[in-house]
Amino acid sequence: AQSVTQLGSHVSVSEGALVLLRCNYSSSVPPYLFWYVQYPNQGLQLLLKYTTGATLVKGINGFEAEFKKSETSFHLTKPSAHMSDAAEYFCAVKRGSTLGRLYFGRGTQLTVWP
Amino acid sequence: GAVVSQHPSWVICKSGTSVKIECRSLDFQATTMFWYRQFPKQSLMLMATSNEGSKATYEQGVEKDKFLINHASLTLSTLTVTSAHPEDSSFYICSARDAQTGGSTDTQYFGPGTRLTVL
Numbered sequence: 557a558q559s560v561t562q563l564g565s566h567v568s569v570s571e572g573a574l575v576l577l578r579c580n581y582s583s584s585v586p587p588y589l590f591w592y593v594q595y596p597n598q599g600l601q602l603l604l605k606y607t608t609g610a611t612l613v614k615g616i617n618g619f620e621a622e623f624k625k626s627e628t629s630f631h632l633t634k635p636s637a638h639m640s641d642a643a644e645y646f647c648a649v650k651r652g653s654t655l656g657r658l659y660f661g662r663g664t665q666l667t668v669w670p
Numbered sequence: 671g672a673v674v675s676q677h678p679s680w681v682i683c684k685s686g687t688s689v690k691i692e693c694r695s696l697d698f699q700a701t702t703m704f705w706y707r708q709f710p711k712q713s714l715m716l717m718a719t720s721n722e723g724s725k726a727t728y729e730q731g732v733e734k735d736k737f738l739i740n741h742a743s744l745t746l747s748t749l750t751v752t753s754a755h756p757e758d759s760s761f762y763i764c765s766a767r768d769a770q771t772g773g774s775t776d777t778q779y780f781g782p783g784t785r786l787t788v789l
Contacts, residue, residue, distance in 0.1 A: 597785065599782040646714070662712065
């Protein structure tokens with residue numbers, strides 16, 4: 557079975573500080589991993605995804621994530637937070653052989669202080 | 671990038687009435703669409719998987735007679751909440767899988783969501 561754990565339902569950082577949102581997964585087969593961002597009253601926007609190949613994945617808005625198989629992690633980072641990064645972030649996992657079915661974490665609310 | 675739209679963006683209805691929500695893929699064909707429900711401050715809960723031209727597959731615990739899903743074309747899926755009650759009030763989000771990319775590395779594109787309030 558697949559599951560996703562996002563450590564910390566709320567993360568607060570100052571503008572310009574490092575952003576680190578944690579995601580651990582469990583999967584019986586090599587997973588495909590995703591990070592989505594959701595702004596208030598909006599749908600989800602794909603930030604980045606890992607399928608195969610390079611384990612460090614770069615996404616939009618300066619975010620990146622690294623797939624670490626040994627740690628079953630896919631943490632999301634951004635070197636310097638911006639006020640516009642304040643949103644809800646969801647980590648999701650999909651089995652490689654399963655078309656479309658995503659399993660979401662509970663989400664992490666990112667607050668950015670001026 | 672791929673765009674998915676939902677209509678309406680918000681709806682308020684009386685208890686006992688039915689509400690239809692549309693999900694459209696605007697610039698790609700979607701053989702598979704997904705319907706999610708999201709409660710405040712919570713994650714997305716998959717309700718059902720909708721395949722074009724066939725019956726939807728519902729997740730355990732989701733009433734198929736209450737949440738009717740139709741996927742009549744490669745660009746449109748609809749969710750009808752029948753005999754809505756206040757407990758059905760929620761944020762409903764659809765997503766669509768791009769049939770062109772295919773394979774297991776496909777990406778889901780999400781709609782902006784529909785806020786349903788049942789009085």
